[in-house]
Amino acid sequence: MEHAHGTDGVESRRAGSLAPVPPLSLGRFLPHLVGRDGAAGVTVRTRLLHIADVSVCRTEYSWPRPEGGSTSFIAVGRVISGRFMLTAGGEGPGGGATILFPDGGDGTDSRTGASVRLTVQNELPPRSGAERAGAGAPGFRFLELRPRSSHAELHLTGTLGYVDRLVRAGSLDHPLLLAATTQLVAASLLSSFPNTGVVADRAGEGGDERPAAVRRATAFIEEHAGSPLTAAEIAEAAGVGVRALQHAFRRHHGMTPTAYLRRARLERAHQDLVRADRNGNETVAAIAARWGFQHAGRFAAWYREAYGQPPRATFRA
């Protein structure tokens, strides 16, 4: 594997995909490279700073659609340009959730496919106020891949930009700044993404701008993703008409309830594919069927659109 030193002192190397980052020992703070050799001509330049409970990572891809995914980190990505999708992580205790940021971009370098700004380990740092908010509780997880409101997204994007700047300036070498930044990132994530710990700060003041019907519908979908659901059933669970729900969904999620359901199922199928025992009895078709995808060809097409590779590739990886 060849290392090349980037002109800005950040090491770069040719790589085709990102490998999960092994947790490093507590109190260590060092640039750490991830990535492994892969498709020719694809460059992933990553600088990852990892300490205790938090790692800060800046990754630039010169490939418009890199494979994303890690299982033990909460990853927050901001797409600078191009299209990029992060995959949902495990949802049980100890697993991580990954956050989707389809388009928060301010349109920068067109050669840069995406920039994963940050990954934060699922265990939130002590004294971050996170325990108070319930984040340390068993079964803590994030409920949504999108920030709870446009204001929250703006705040989060600004926070990631600021932290990115600190990383680039090397400021997080300072223990005080590292501690303060860790707390800030944890606070931003917890207040921006709906989760089982913080429902909404100062409940009643509109932390979650989505109508109650949309919230009820997404909760219902997440809970019953494994069962066959119709648009009428979702609407009934949400307590509104089908048309009204579709309209509200478009407004707040940019898609129909059915598309939202499909995405939830795709995410679960993806998780099963990642974790599947290749030597066992599992097959792509069986996993797809488990999540309601009876037609293998259509599943493969949707999957490829969401994850940039055919399901077989994930299964065999």
Place this chain on the structure above:
Amino acid sequence: MTVSVRPGAAVDGPLRVTTARFSTRDPDLGDAYLSETFRCASERISLEDGYRLRAARTALGAVSVGRLQLVAHERRRLAPGEAVSVAHLLGGRYRVAAGGAELDVRPGEVVLDPGGGCQLEWEDVELDAVVLPTRLVADTALESVDLDPRRFRFTGQRPVSRAALEHWVAALRYVETYVLANPAARRSELVLGATLRLLASAALVVFPSTASGASPQLPEPATPIVARRAAAFIEEHAARPITLSEIAATARVTPRALQYAFRRTFDTTPTGYHRRVRLERAHRELQLAAPEDGETVTTIAARWGFANPGRFAALYRRTYGTSPSTTLRG
């Protein structure tokens, strides 16, 4: 018209954010406001010419982040208090004398008042000031340094390095735009708590104190010289149209090299940087504008080079999450 901030209010307890503006031509009312803001008794020594004070202050628990615009030439004495303040000077003349040392602060620089009392001379200044309870700063220092809290104090008024100055300015810019102006962040106690600590940590890293010895310095140089020179030029001439080649000439590089340096340093183009600075200045004036001035969003936007009010409003909303008229109305 004045704002209620309890001097030395407890750091703990529910965090609330309140923003209020203040405007007066009466020097006595101005005095009362300044004493309240800087949490210390303050007494005027001399005043020349007219007097006009415009200010906006956001209280975040016991911390306040304020913007001041003073049209006057005055000397004043500040008594020792229980808070430290950090001023980022944007314009005007500012001279401070404390403990036998005299400092001339220039626009773009930041200066710390450690709360031990000082003498101040200022003329037509524009500045952003952060006031932090000494206790909050000392408590934050103690989290990483073993120190008797009673022995904590700042030992200098200037940032320890160029990188330190840049760190302060970036932290303040972040807090103003993405926390204090952001409706979602303002509601989140978690974020507000983290912000208090962020500001206290920044003060500790930026200015020398009895706690500094044990910690590393911020790495230098934070910003490449080309980008730094160009950015300073843009900040200074933000109000007028500037061309890319003009900025490049100041930085003594080709426009292409300049664009490259900006992309690498600020993640934007020189033009994008200029737009951001103009937007920040417009935001600042919208916060400071007094009703009796008869200023409108359109006149303020135009002053900072945004000729199209609709486009200005859209850009403003994308950045601050609210409309400029909401900010203007306070």
